[in-house]
Each structure stands twice: as structure tokens, then as C-alpha cells.
Amino acid sequence: MPVGSSNADQAVQPEAPDREEIESAREVMRALAKTLKAYKMYLPEHAFRRRFREDLLARFRHHFDRHGDLVLTVKPYEFWYGSVAVYEEPNRFENLAFRCSADGLREVAFQQGLTPEEIEGFIGILSGDTRPLDEDIVTRLWETGFAHMTYVVADATDGAVEPSLATGGARPPSAHQAAGQPDTPKNVVADSGRSNEETIPIGLPDESDTRVYVLSEEEILALQREVAADAEQDFVAQLIDILTSMLALDDDEQSFLEVLHILDEIIVTSLRQGQHRRATEVLKQLMTLAELGSRISDRSRALIRVVWTELGTWERLAAIEEALNQRGAWDGNDLVEYLSLLPPSSVAGLITLLERVQTAKGRRTVCDVLIRLGKDDIETIIRRLPSAPWYLARNLIYVLGCLADLRALPALETATRHPEVRIRKEAMRAMELIGGTRVAEIIPQWLGDPDESVRLSAMKASRKFPLVKTIEALSAMIMEKSFARRSEAEQRELFDALADIGAEAVLPLLRTLIARKRSWPWRSLESSDRRVLYAVDAARRIGTPAAAELLKDTAATTSGSIREEARRALHELQRAPCRVGER
């Protein structure tokens, strides 16, 4: 708190400090300067900042213990202790005294009991960014109100000139007054627009009427509650309310546009600051105003729609890029709610946003919104697909899959031939979700994909689209020489898929495989045994009586592991018989 003017006389001149005291003060100022530099150089959590701050506090305490308060005079480029300069800095832009002096500080006193929080706060004021039009060191010191610091501010030298004051009674009385009539105030509160028809009260106030000034306990409580609530008041929400009220008045177009523009800026600023709920509220209010049936003109409604549309452009959506790219856990619900309010024309802007988002959670969030809005503008997504980089294409394909719109099939089919395997897989998955005969027809093609994971996915997908062509394709893959070179997982999956799709229709093939096990041209006993085992297992999967017959025959005519496998499969069937389609 300022304790006075620099023009005030000092009643008592303190003793001149000795050398040790001056040196102690100088040490404090050195520590302060170093701490300020550390705050500029290092991030808030950095250990150096804490170290410098603790050193500064120690210097203060040392001074307090030995010499009492530390009172510094602020000169334009120096701090003085007594009559000695204890701080100097040749670089004016780095000079702390210069800044303090320019802001009007003339003396600052630190007192015993100074806390680490107060030092932190003081350093924050000196080193933090201020809004030079609205605040300075002195205003911030006042607002913070340090308990263990006092300061003196420069007296008025800012050229404040006393205006010439008209006197309240230097005018002749009115005609009314001269006639002794009661004076009805003419325009007495004209500028406030209140009714001015009341007659001026005559006589004296009634002192006995305590109702006019005595507050009951309930009234005091009510006021206290209001004051407490006021401290928590959301003033920005109040302002938004006012602005939408002004819009609802639907003044001239220029005025309407101006207010609309302000609200538009509030939305974008809120998005930039991560206040998505606020942005949502404002947008909702605008949309309510624009609804048919509201009292504003069609022209005004159209203007709101223009703003609404513009909010979905990339230029506006860019405001949320940072929020989507933040690491760690964050709640995207408010953002999804805001984005979902945007018009379908926002799809293009959202795609651009999706391309720039770097976190999985951020991408998921945008995808969720694209799924909601893309229903009404799937063409934009489809059109973007061919030219999209692979990481974007993959997400767009995901969205198209969720939208499950047949119109996307041609583009997705093209994507199943994409060089990037992740794209091919995603496209397959998306087509699977959409379904349709074309998907069934294209599965054999996927079975021929150079990547095993794609082939495996195709085999899994083939179960949903059981076509003869697919059975033939699977059979061919089993019969080919290349079967031996496939991984065990793929080999097994081939037989499983064949059994699941073909059922009894593939039993002849299985029988052939089992019977011809020694006739395979590759002559690898191991691989031929493995194939027979897969065939036996396939029969088990089929599980029909005919399949059981095959297993019986196999058990009877083979030996070793094949016989054991056949017996085991048979035993399983007998215990819990199941057929394809019942699993």
C-alpha cells in the first residue's frame, strides 16, 4: 500500500547505514537481479528458478535479522540504500530501477516476515508481461497488496490541471422560484431518461421512518450473499448476454453487424483460449436468434447464418488446432459439442484441421465430428480422398466406414489398391462396414494382396460374404505351391475360413488333401503333415455328420499325429457336436 507522497517530510532522519549494512543491501539487489534473469531464461518448473529465489529470500532474511527493514529509494537508474547506490545497470532496457522509476515508484520497503510467495509475486510483477496500456508496476503492486512491502509513489506531476468549476448556485433563480412555486424539475434527469414528472419533495425528511435506512439482519445477509456471489461472477457470460440482447433488439443493420462481429470474435477468442463451452454457449445463442420465429428480420437472420458458415472455415477452425494437439489427458466433449453445431459446409475446413492435428486423441475428436456432419456432405470427404496424404486418407476412410454410405464404395475400392498397407486395411474395414455385393465380389482380390496382414483381414472379412468365388480362391491358395511359404497363422486361417464359408461343400477337398498327403510335389513331410492336420481341424470346425465320417476314416487309415488329431477331433465332436453357423 502506498504510504505517502514523496513530497511528505520525514519526521526523523535515520542513522546513516554502515558498510556492512550497505553491502548486505547490495547483496540483496544482486540476488534480485539474478533471480529476474533466471525467471526470464528458465521455464517455471526449472530447478534454477527455485534456487535463485531461495537465495534471494535468504539474503533478505539475512538483512532483516541484522539490519531490520530494507528501504530502498528508487532513482531513475539506481536503487539507493540510505545515500549509497546499491544497484546499477548500464543497459537501460535491463535496468530495473529505470522501469520502477518510470512507473512512478520512488521508494520501496521490504519488511521482516517477507514470505517466499511474496517474493515470487514481486518477481512476477517485475518480470511478467504487463499490458502497458492498462497497468504498470504500481497498479500491480496495489492489486497484489503485499503484507510485508510498502512503497511510495510519485506525487502528481502528470500535468493534471484543475478545471474551472462552475458553482452550484451562481445562477439567477428561475421564474418559478421567484414566484414561490414549487419547482418541477425540467429534464432534471433527462440524460438518464427517467420520468421527470415527479414534484420535488417539500418539508423535511421523516427521521422517525427508519425503514428507509435501517437494514434488518435478513437484508444484511442477503447483501452479503450477493457480494460473495459477485466475486465469483462470470462477467464474460454477462457480457455475452448483453450482446445477444442487443442483437435481439435488431437495430439498424450496421449496428447489428458490429455486435455480431464482436460475438464472432468472442467465439474465436474463446476457442483459442480453450474455453470451448463458452464458445458453444455463444453459438447456441446465435442459432436460437436465427431460428425462424424469432423477432429479428430475415436480413439479420441471414447475417447470422453468414457468421455461422464462416465459423466452419479453416481460418476460424485454426483456433482450436492447439487444443487438439495438446498432450496428456483432456476432455474433448465440449469441443465435440461446439464443432457439432457447425454447418455441413464445415466438412472441408474440418478435413484441413484433421490433416494438421498430430495427436491420436485430437484426430479421434475431429473424426467424431466429421462422422456427425459428414452425413450431409459425404461428397467433400470422398473428393478429398485421392489427394490426401496417407495419414489423412486413413482417417477419412475411417470416417467413410462409419458413415456406411454406399456412395463411398468406389473411392474405398480404389483405396484398397493403395500402396500403403495401412490404407488398404482401413479401406477394407470400411467397405466391410458398408457391405453390399460389391464387397463380396472384391474379397478374392484382397486375398491376393502382397501383405499378409491384409490377406488375413480379407479372410476374416470373407466370412461375412460367403461366395463360391471366395471358396474357390481359398481352395486355390491351399493347393498352390506357395502355401508352404505362408506363415503358420495364415495357413491355419486359410483352412478355418474355408471351413467356415464352405462347410460340407469343401469336405471333398479335405478328403483329397488327407488322402494325398504323401503325394504332394514338395515332398516335405513336415509340411504335408501340417496341411493334413489343418484339414482334419477344418473337418472338426465343419462338425456335421459327414465331417465326422471323414474324421473316422482318417483315424482309421492314418497313423501318428494325424490319427491322434483325427481321434481328438472326433472326440470333441462327439462331446459337443457343433456345425458351421452355430459357433
Place this chain on the structure above:
Amino acid sequence: MSEPAPREANPKLFEALKGSRIRDENLNRLGKRLVYQVHILLKTAHIHLAGNAALAQPSERLVKTVEEILEWRGAAHLHHEGDHLYLDDLRLKMDLEGYIGFTEVIDNFRRREIGSVRFLDDVSPQEVIEFAHLWMTTSTAGTLQELLSARGVQHIAIEPPSSHLPSTHPERVTQKAVAKRTYFRTITAVAEVMESVKLKQAVGVKKSKRVVQGLVDMMLQDEMTLLGLTTLRSHDEYTYSHCVNVCILALAIGQRLGYERSHLSDLGIAALFHDVGKAEIPLDVLNKSTDFTPEEWDMIRRHPILGVKSLLRLKGLDEISTKIVIAGFEHHLNYDLSGYPRLATPRKLTLFGRIISLADCYDAMTASRVYNRIPLAPDKALRLMLKKSGTAYDPLLMKVFVNCMGLYPVGTIVALDTGELGVVIGAHPSPDRRGRPILKLIRDASGREVDGDTIDLADPTLSPTRRIVSTADAASMQIDLTRFFL
């Protein structure tokens, strides 16, 4: 009775903290607590007999508070002067929270002609209980002190009233000079911002913040001096002085409501620029001396909306502009929303808006407006406003405002039954003295102008006694108010 010597406080600590805010705030807090506990104790003693267990807790609490005060200083000396309570030399701030306790304790002091109560080291709860009961049964300080001594109460001392700090006291004069300087600096700050708005330049409120912070500090120390300055008017620059006056009046209300310093500062800034929209209205309309045309009225009524747009356009959306804009928009709406601008949907006015509305209207009514050269006398303006309590104005805030201003606000010209004329320079906060303000005599019984004494109409020792028989307005009597408040 030989009074035990006061305890020696830690002199180095005390001296180190002397004048510092930590000392003042702590003592203020403890002082208010002491007042409240005295109030509770006396109330309880009024109901219960001396041996009743109900008195144990209040007395123990009071002793504890005294001990805390004694940690800071050597004595806990509660005394009253005028309508204020002091803990030693520190004037205790009365706000909403302490309202009832303060007024009752002051009333108790006054009725028994007691000036002060001094609690000494080692005071016991028993002594406090004894003190409370004797207090309820005696009528003067002297008698009470005798009885306390007789009953062996050694650690509580009673003293009769001392004299007031006269208005010519050097400390008062200095405060007045500082207040005046701050007032005019605030006008300059307002003018600069309004000019920026007129010229559509970026708006900064740094200077305004500094001066408003100064006003807040002053308001917390000496409300009456500042309120006296609101009687000043600038005829040609009405808008600027009006803004400053509204700021001061709003701060007075905010202080009574118990707002914290930084919140008071926000209120002050919002009040200072509540009329920023008028910067967009041509001066020849604003200063027009005849009736407005309908188009000009329309322009005037748009100034709340103009203010919103100007400020947001020039300052952008930040904490300060938000509060200014809200206050500016709301200050003509009226409590029941019957004002302007008309709203499509009802809204609950913010507390800031309601406070500033009151302050704005009072100052406008009492001003020498360009288009109405005869201002309303302050008491008349207040009564006119009271008629609209509940419709144009928040009824509870209206009461708080009357508490601030008194029934005869500062600047009211009053005629006394002695034939003298005085100007009100201070009001009494206590309910039973609201109708008996502090005056400066300006004309004697024969009607001659004098530089008269300052008298307190509520002072029972005033001789001859005087009472108010009528009020007048300064304009009709050709009285220049500025010389009493500058």
C-alpha cells in the same frame, strides 16, 4: 486504583511494522472482532444474571481477543469519537458485517457517556463478566469506574469521552489536500480516455487505475472528505466531473457492502467509465440548453449501447473492458428494467450495474445540468429516489446509500431554528443520529455570511441546541459550495 503498567510489546517488531499495512489490517481485524464480542457480551449480560453459564464463552472469547491485541501493542484501548470506533489510534472500518455490532456499541458508549474502555494485560473472564453486568446497570463512566474498582476489577479501565479531531487539524487538512489532488487527477484521466474514444484510438486505463486505486485508499480512510468533493461540478465539462462523482459515490456504497480492495477498484473503474458511450454523442447535443428533440433523445438513449460497441472495438475483450461495458449497459435499465435500452428478454442486473445506477442518478439530480440550471438539493434528490426504491432502484442498495449519505447528505444547505444557515459537511452513520448531521455555519442569525464553526447537531453538549427547520438549495441562495469542500 493503581493501574498495572501496560505490557511491553516487542518494540522492534512494532516499530518495523508501524505504518505498514500488515499492522493496520491485523489490528483492524482484531478491533472489529473485539467490538463484536463486546456487543455479544453486553447483549448476553442484558438477558442473563452474573452467574449464568451463558456468559462464560463470550467473556473467554473476549479475553482471548484482548490477548491477541496485546501481542501487537501494549494495551487494548477501544474508544469512540463521533460516530467511529478506534482501537487506539486506528479507526475501525465499519462495513456490512460489523454494522449491527458497531452501531449498538457506539450507542452504548454514548448513552453512558463513556469515551473508552481499556483492557489491560491479565484481564480475566471473571472481570469481563463483572464489567458487563456493571455496565448494564450504570449510567455514567464515573460511576462505572468506581463500581469496577470496588468490585476488584483491576484490569479494565473506563474513561469519559475525549474531544473530536477538529476539521482544522493538520492531519485533516493534509487528507483534504490529497483528496482534492486525486479528484482532479481522476478528471484528467477520464478526459484522456474519453478523448481516445472520440478519436477512435486504442484505449488504455492505466492512469485511471492509478487514480481509482488512490480513491479506494482514501475512501477506506476518510469517506466524508471524498463525498464532500462530489458536490463539485464542472459546468462545461459536466461529463467528466460527473463520472468522477459517480465513481466516488459508487465506491462509498461498495465500501459499505464490504467489497475487498481489488473489487472496489474494479467497481470504481466501471463507474468512472459508465458514460463512455457519450463520447460518441456530439457535444452540441450533450450540452444543449433547451429541450431535446425526439431524435436527440433517441441519440442520448443510445449511449449505453454506443459505449458497449466503442469500448469493445477500441479496447478488445479483457477483464476491465468487460466490467465497464456491463456497467455502462445496465446503468439506465432501472431495477425493474423499465429504463433503457429496452430488452427483448429480462435479465438480472449485476450488483455493479445497480450500484452505479444509484450513484449516477443521485449525481445527475444534484448537478447543475446544462439543460437544467437548478439542481435538486441533496436531501430532496435522496427523497425523490427513495420514492422509487424497488422500481427504479434496488431497495436494499437504496438503504445502504442512505446509510452512506445520511438523511441530509453532504452539500445540503440547512436552515436552523436559531435563524442560522449551515452546509452539511458530514453525516452520522448511526441510525438515531442520521437526522442530525455535522454542519459548517455559513450565515448567522441575521443573515450575514460568516466563516462559522463546525457544529455537530447530535452533540448533546452543543449550546445553544439547534435543530433543522428547513433545507434549501445552494443555487437559489446563490451559495458557492466549492469553497467549503475545496
